[in-house]
Amino acid sequence: MSVIHSNLPIALLIRNRMTALGITSAQLIRRCGYINVGKGLRRLDNLCNAYWQGNDHLIEALPDALEISPEALQASIAETKRGIEEAAEAAYRAAFVPHAIILTERKIPTSIMTAIWLGIDLRVPLDATANVITFPAQAMAGIKEQLERYRFKGQIPTLGKPTGFIVNYSPDKAVQFDLDGNPLLAFDRSHRPGKPSFSIKGRKLTQGEMSLLLGRS
Secondary structure, three states, X not given: OOOOOOOXXXXXXXXXXXXXXXXXXXXHHHXXXXXXXXXXXXXXXXXHOOOOOOOHHHHHHHHHHHOOOHHHHHHHHHHHHHHHHHHHHHHHHHHOOOEEEEEEOOOOOOOHHHHHHHOOOXXXXXXXXXXXXXXXXXXXXXXXXXXXXXXXXXXXXXXXOEEEEEEEEEOOEEEEEOOOOOEEEEEOOOXXXXXXXXXXXXXXOOHHHHHHHOOOO
């Protein structure tokens, strides 16, 4: 009856209402006004897996199609987003090891494609077994290694010159330093810059898919 396999709250709501109404996924999609059922089913699958982009029409149509209130649907979406954020936070904390993040002139690459192609990574691994007092010096050495790696006029390609760095001591403690290792600011949360990525129809491409797209093996 259903092609919905996700167990996220939004998927459970949709699946439970389909069961209560005795309708299939295809029938639900028709209720939502889709003529191209295949396209609608792909949209439904994306929504049930929390890919929100491009699903505005489906989200707007679902309350009537499922015979629920718009507020009930929005509450389920909010619960889904909250659960995903909490799971991501828990995973981040479980995998956390001290590291540094290089700060650069530009926060956004001038060319995301080039940044992905070159594998630009502003994260500097640190020897967590060493005394924490050595972390700034380790970070400075890591910046030097990055610049030597790229040999790009003292710059990180697409991001410009390093302007400093942040040492993430724990998920709840970080300190910003200048390039000479002088502390500037303290934070009660680790610095977590995003990574360049591409998405297709709201779904982020995996590293392997991006490699295929860029012709890398």
